[in-house]
Amino acid sequence: MKRRGTFLLTVAAFGYAFLYVPIVSVVVYSFNESRLVTLWGGFSLRWYKALLENEEILDAALLSLQIAVVSASVATVFGTLAGLALHRIGRFKGRTLLTGMITSPLVMPEIITGISLLFLFITLTDWIGWPGNRGAMTITIAHITFAMAYVAVVVRSRLTGSDESLEEAAMDLGGRPLRVFFDITVPMIAPAMISGWLLAFTLSLDDVVIASFVSGPGATTLPMLIFSKVKLGVTPDINALATVIIVLVSLGVITAAMITRKKQL
Amino acid sequence: MPSRELRGDGRRRWLRRALVVPYAWLLLFFLAPFLIIFKISFADPLVALPPFTPLFDWAASGWERFQVTLDNYLFLFQDRYYGVIYLSSIKTAAISTFLCLLIGYPMAYYIARQPPRRRNLLLLGVILPFWISFLLRVYAWIGLLNTNGVINNVLLSIGLIDEPLSLIYNDFAVYVGIVYSYLPFMILPLYANLERLDITLLEAAADLGAKRWRAFVDVTLPLSVPGIIAGSLLVFIPAIGEFIIPALLGGSDTLMIGRALWDEFFINRDWPVASAVSVVLLLILVLPMMWFQKVQGQEVEDRR
Numbered sequence: 140m141k142r143r144g145t146f147l148l149t150v151a152a153f154g155y156a157f158l159y160v161p162i163v164s165v166v167v168y169s170f171n172e173s174r175l176v177t178l179w180g181g182f183s184l185r186w187y188k189a190l191l192e193n194e195e196i197l198d199a200a201l202l203s204l205q206i207a208v209v210s211a212s213v214a215t216v217f218g219t220l221a222g223l224a225l226h227r228i229g230r231f232k233g234r235t236l237l238t239g240m241i242t243s244p245l246v247m248p249e250i251i252t253g254i255s256l257l258f259l260f261i262t263l264t265d266w267i268g269w270p271g272n273r274g275a276m277t278i279t280i281a282h283i284t285f286a287m288a289y290v291a292v293v294v295r296s297r298l299t300g301s302d303e304s305l306e307e308a309a310m311d312l313g314g315r316p317l318r319v320f321f322d323i324t325v326p327m328i329a330p331a332m333i334s335g336w337l338l339a340f341t342l343s344l345d346d347v348v349i350a351s352f353v354s355g356p357g358a359t360t361l362p363m364l365i366f367s368k369v370k371l372g373v374t375p376d377i378n379a380l381a382t383v384i385i386v387l388v389s390l391g392v393i394t395a396a397m398i399t400r401k402k403q404l
Numbered sequence: 405m406p407s408r409e410l411r412g413d414g415r416r417r418w419l420r421r422a423l424v425v426p427y428a429w430l431l432l433f434f435l436a437p438f439l440i441i442f443k444i445s446f447a448d449p450l451v452a453l454p455p456f457t458p459l460f461d462w463a464a465s466g467w468e469r470f471q472v473t474l475d476n477y478l479f480l481f482q483d484r485y486y487g488v489i490y491l492s493s494i495k496t497a498a499i500s501t502f503l504c505l506l507i508g509y510p511m512a513y514y515i516a517r518q519p520p521r522r523r524n525l526l527l528l529g530v531i532l533p534f535w536i537s538f539l540l541r542v543y544a545w546i547g548l549l550n551t552n553g554v555i556n557n558v559l560l561s562i563g564l565i566d567e568p569l570s571l572i573y574n575d576f577a578v579y580v581g582i583v584y585s586y587l588p589f590m591i592l593p594l595y596a597n598l599e600r601l602d603i604t605l606l607e608a609a610a611d612l613g614a615k616r617w618r619a620f621v622d623v624t625l626p627l628s629v630p631g632i633i634a635g636s637l638l639v640f641i642p643a644i645g646e647f648i649i650p651a652l653l654g655g656s657d658t659l660m661i662g663r664a665l666w667d668e669f670f671i672n673r674d675w676p677v678a679s680a681v682s683v684v685l686l687l688i689l690v691l692p693m694m695w696f697q698k699v700q701g702q703e704v705e706d707r708r
Contacts (some may be wrong), residue, residue: 147517150510151526157507157584158533161544164554168547175552217426224423228416233427240430242700246693248645250662251682254669255437258679262440284433287426316418345537348647352669362539369539369652373547381540388536396528 162385169378186379196364196380203344203361206275210282211339215332217283218290218339223324225291226298244288253352256281260353273355281353282343289342290335297331330399337395341388445679448473476680486681490688492659496575497643500582501590504639505632507583508590512631513624515591516598527595534588542581542652549577549653577653578660582643589642590635597631598624630699637696641689661685 169187173180190196221241225234244252260270260277270277305327309319325332347362354363368377480486515526533541548554549572556568571577601624609619647662654660661681668678 147510147514150507151514154507154511154587155529158530158587161541161548161584162533162536164547165540165544217429220419220422221426221430224419228419228423231420236435237427237430240434242697243693244434246641246689246696248642248662248685248689250645250647250665251441251686252437254665254678254682255441256433258440258444258675259433259437280433284429287429320418341535345539347539362537365539365543366648366652369543369546373543373550373553377543378547381537381543384540385536389532392528392532392535396524400524 165378166382166385169375169382171375171378174375186375187383189376190379190383193376196361196376199359199361199364202275202358206279206282206360207340207343210279210286210343211336213279213283214286214339215290215336218287218335219294219328219332221287222291222294222298223328226295241288241291244285245292247285249346249348250352252281252285253349256284256349257352273353274358277353277355278350278358278360281349282339282346285349286339286342289338290332293335293338294328294331297328301327337391441679441682444676445476445683446473447676447679448475476676477684479677480680480684486664489659489661489664490684493644493661494688496578496582496660497640497646500579500586500643501636501640503579503583504587504590505636508587508594508635509628509632512591512594512598515595516601523599530588530591530595538585539648541585542649545577545581545584545653546572549580572653573655575654575658577655578650578658581649581653582639582646585649586639586643589638593634593638594628594631597628597634601627630702634696634699637692637699641692641696644689645685 170182170184171179172183172185218241221237224231225238225241228234256277257273260273263269264271270280306319306323309323310316314322345362346360347366350360350363351366354360365377365380368374511530515523515530518526546553550556551568551570551572553572555571556565559565560568605623605627606619609623610616614622645662646660647666650658650660650663651666654663665678665681665685668674668681
């Protein structure tokens with residue numbers, strides 16, 4: 140029994156090391172004075188300074204944040220409605236189609252989503268002159284489409300096993316449907332909506348492939364910019380940028396974990 | 405007082421109305437694009453923008469303008485290049501999935517056996533990398549695997565090797581990248597499954613004199629099959645179409661369909677062939693996708 144315990148512990152330790160060594164190494168090398176990523180030239184913040192002065196990166200980051208906020212918000216509304224409908228309306232026309240359309244984006248290769256949406260935008264522009272130039276708007280539309288699937292899944296799993304009696308009681312007391320929805324249903328599924336929003340936000344901030352297809356000249360998101368830079372190898376300023384993102388995300392995830400834990404207690 | 409039926413209807417009516425918007429959205433931005441890609445895969449390539457012949461010319465009347473060709477699909481089947489790429493993508497995805505299972509199963513098992521407090525912390529440790537940008541995590545491996553990167557430097561300095569190993573821009577690096585990026589997708593469903601596992605069954609097996617190893621093979625392993633399937637599909641499906649990992653870590657001879665598709669589209673600019681490649685890729689993925697939906701459906705039923 141003891142031997143087995145050691146075996147599991149060893150594999151687990153190796154697994155966690157595997158997960159974290161790359162992340163830690165990026166953080167460490169972001170403080171490297173040397174331009175050569177391989178040699179340690181002493182501690183320095185010069186790459187962070189370079190980052191702050193790099194307008195190309197800052198512009199891309201701003202654009203990405205805007206797209207992420209808008210697409211995550213719309214996706215949360217749409218995804219919640221779809222999740223609610225699939226859970227609460229037993230049978231309706233086109234239910235199977237909706238189920239298929241809302242779950243397929245989860246397993247669809249990004250590259251196909253990207254190509255097919257680009258074809259759609261070109262065809263639409265051909266027919267009705269919209270959306271015309273591709274850029275922030277077409278990226279936002281693409282992100283809403285795949286992110287709402289994730290939101291719907293999160294909301295549906297929250298609704299599974301939820302108690303409908305509160306809503307029914309409110310209806311019995313004469314509550315109007317919309318009122319009941321905002322006073323009772325929304326607070327009940329709020330945690331799922333928040334995690335859905337965060338998931339959608341993260342996915343949008345992280346997407347290279349779909350954005351590369353549906354974007355046009357002039358609209359370069361942060362991941363697109365990073366991708367074009369790192370194709371040529373490691374650069375110290377991207378190390379600094381990565382460290383900033385890693386620290387922000389870690390803080391966010393740990394805070395969220397602590398909040399949910401407190402609530403459980 | 406309204407009857408139960410009516411009350412339900414009242415709520416459903418506004419939900420039905422509100423549903424129209426996301427429903428229309430999905431029809432326009434998810435379903436329609438697939439019909440278009442399907443349509444273009446039967447079109448002739450043209451050197452123009454958009455670089456394909458219109459399959460239906462809406463201005464022209466009659467069938468004489470209807471152009472449809474199977475050339476793109478014939479090209480895929482005749483050109484051995486594509487057959488090799490599809491097979492090599494499936495192989496890469498399958499091996500990566502197996503490696504993920506090999507590392508992920510003991511990890512999930514280990515976490516599931518810990519006391520609840522530590523369990524949450526360990527789970528957070530698995531989830532955290534998943535929230536950090538996928539692109540940046542792949543990028544991190546460039547720094548590690550480079551010819552003059554961290555791993556080679558460490559191995560050289562302790563004298564284990566005399567000259568740098570070529571760890572990057574080859575298939576090995578692609579495996580490392582895929583296993584690394586998708587490991588959380590394997591661990592989480594496995595953990596969810598192993599955590600719910602009835603420990604009394606194991607105790608019963610032990611009481612009946614089964615050795616630990618035997619009890620694992622005869623009891624735990626069969627019961628965790630749904631978790632293994634869910635985790636494996638969650639790794640296998642996206643790994644087949646993966647683009648970023650082979651593009652950043654693979655060599656010029658790394659054959660992955662995602663990358664070939666990207667090149668066909670952006671470099672060769674042959675959109676009809678790119679569409680045909682996509683349609684065939686979707687056909688390959690249909691079975692694992694349906695399997696996954698079935699597994700997920702059962703999961704939801706079980707929880708009810």
